[in-house]
Amino acid sequence: MRIKSIRGVKDILPDEIAKWQWTEDWARKIFRRYGFKEIRIPIFEDSRLFARSLGETTDVVEKEMYTFADRSGDSLTLRPEGTASVVRSYVEHKMHHPPSVVKLYYMGPMFRYERPQAGRFRQFYQIGVEAMGSASPAVDAEVMCMLVELFKTLGLADVQLQINSLGDKESRPQYRQILQNAIQPHLTNLCANCNQRYEKNPLRVLDCKEPQCKEIARDLPKTVEHLNPESREHFEEVQTLLKAAGVDFTINPLMVRGLDYYSRTTFEIASSELGAQNALCGGGRYDYLVETFDGPPTPCFGFALGMERLVSVVQPGADLETLDRPDLYIVSLGEQALLASFKIAEELRSRGLRVERDYDGSSLKSQMRKANQKNCRFALIIGDNELESGKLVLKNMVESEQTEIALASFSDEILNVVAPLPDD
């Protein structure tokens, strides 16, 4: 039996990778403009890290983690998300010294044991952003603006930003009680799942998809109606700033995030171009998470965005076409030319050109065809005729014009015509 890749994972092949790199390049550029720096966190962690941060009763922790014992018997887990690791790292490396807002981003694979479908995989890639150390609503708004800016640059057509506020440490317990009281009379009409949620996490009743639950949820008290003055002011300021930046959004009082660490602002950006899994990214404030890992009180705001989903809707510009485009294809004919062309290729590459070539002594026709297929800007023909006359033939593949290059000074002459692209 031939070994195949396992369920829910996939190879990202060279044809597709240009789009990924293009997307990642833009994310890096734009994050840099906002002062975010990359952090690389481990792929696996102590299992307790995720249970404690995401919440013991969340679906991710209860049934979706890849957890295993290593050879010494320690329980390890392949990371199902990135925030927990960033917070652990923040505390472990005492990044709160000296006091400042620490702005980080990461990119990489996450792992969740779920049934695969469109936009959902068992190994999937996320870009995450975390702004740590300020409770200012300006942080919330700025990070969301950064995302909108990124999406605009990536050519996304139809995205919707939804925001909500879940309240803080002080208002949340009171609201929870009010909500439970309001739910209780409806318990017999709510789905089995919501009956459990009523006990464990009543907020989740609000965003249940069951029709009868939706009906009831519509009239339940909402978090935004029960914010304390501080949280209400924070939420209003976030809205004011978003409006000032010209960012469109809607308030969705039924949006409850699936991870327990969120407080105050939460948000999601969805795309109507995606299937059932239409959330491109989601996040919000987590003002108390650092403390649960024995760090100092550190209000934070962050989000994660799904790369597979994002890449499927980006509209790359002309800059994508040059990403992998070779400058020059060396066509070589005959034994003597092989040695000469080898040296010429090495010389041109060391001067910054992207040089492709033939390895198998194919016909001229076939080598020219390859040069065309690979979208090379130029072809350099080296055969016995050229070696004898000391003149190489350089062909512009776009204009279909050719010029002669003196073998004695080929390097400078070619560089003169075929300038390397700025990125190289």
Next chain:
RNA sequence: GUGGGCGUAGCUCAGUUUGGUAGAGCUCUGGAUUGUGGCUCCAGUGGUCGCGGGUUCAAGUCCCGUCGCUCACCCCA
């Protein structure tokens, strides 16, 4: 965990109703054009029809089983 759809050439798919020599387009290779790509035309390469069993003179096609992919529920990025 529960449903629906689909597995035939490297890719996209026809052929399955009514069993009878394995097909098309794209790609690839060669030629028309002896050392010049793209366009056109001609020719060629390429398939244990997911896998296993059964019925039959005969199975891609019918029956049973099994594996995989995919979409949706759920959940989320």
